[in-house]
Amino acid sequence: MKQIKNYDLEQLKEEMKSIGEKPFRAEQIFKWLYQEKVDSFDEMTNLSLELRKILEQNYTLNEYKILRKQEASDGTKKYLFDILDGNAIETVLMSYHHGYSICVTTQVGCKMGCKFCASTGIPFIRNLTSGEIVEQILAVERDTGVRVSNVVFMGIGEPLDNYDNVINAIRIINNPKGINIGARHISISTSGIVPKIYRLAEENIQCTLSISLHATTNEKRSEMMPINNTYKIEELIQACKDYIAKTNRRVSFEYALAKENNDNLQDAKQLVKLLRGMNCHVNLIPINKIENGKYTKSSNENIMKFRDYLNDHGIVATIRRELGSDIEAACGQLRRKSIKEDSDY
Ligand code: SF4
16 A cells, blocks of 8 residues: 555645546645545545545554643643554654744654753654645644644754655645645754755755754763764864755754753853854754763753844844753753653553
8 A cells, every 4th residue: 555645745646647637636636635634535526526535545544643742831742653664763843933833753763862852862763754744733633733834853853864755755745736745844953964965955945954963062962962073073064055056045053051961151152263253043953961961951041142142143032932841852852762662641
């Protein structure tokens, strides 16, 4: 069986042609899937009964089962989805004054091993397909009745390590006949896979690139993020500069402040030096403590001093609002789970 949500619109047109159907059927199916959000082919009433039967017999809709749903005091919702292969993934819905933002997972597990992340230590199992990425948005919208307006690829996994499926998912999310979320409301986060940043710059997608930087020296960054042993800070920053030059888009840098690790004045000075003159924004994240994690949160006073230093020296920096930390739905707290591991449902 093929997953029908793995196809972007152009691919679905080709698929329809391959089964002897007119390409416009793809647009009709897209509308049923992403605008009407139907959960069976039978509900696609402007398709012939024969076509509906062919779809039923050859394609799946891969709808997730909600295994668990938690709501934080700030309204953030964390979902644990059964993705129908014995694994479970987490997806988070956050409410902001400008609308609803969803943080999607791109891989079952992660290979990157960032030391501040709860996904670390859990083996990588597999990439999610485009349909499985997109389904997280549909499942949350179906459950809550809200319309998601922003998508961030910052859940479990390194999005650029699952490049093709992530790009395909973005094409479905961004398509006006699909989920219809503007590219400027979509962010891809990466730990810094430099060749994929260059590849992304060549795609004609206006989404925001967000770099998990977190340290300003190779020594410190390699200790926090093993990817830095392969792609050093200088290479990463050069790739970002080239990305900005090519796309004319501002790059966002994520910097999680850990007490007595990367939160002192020297780090702030070095960060200014690294980013000076770049069209960028720095998102300061009060690091979230995770079980067995080595890092603890910087004091509020330090975080504010760090922000003020950057702003006073020409680097636009803001402190990210902490959402969902009481249900471990905040940055770095998501985990991949196997269905057996979670006994609460
Ligand atoms: S922070 Fe992201 S890239 Fe790093 S280990 Fe966690 S999920 Fe993987």
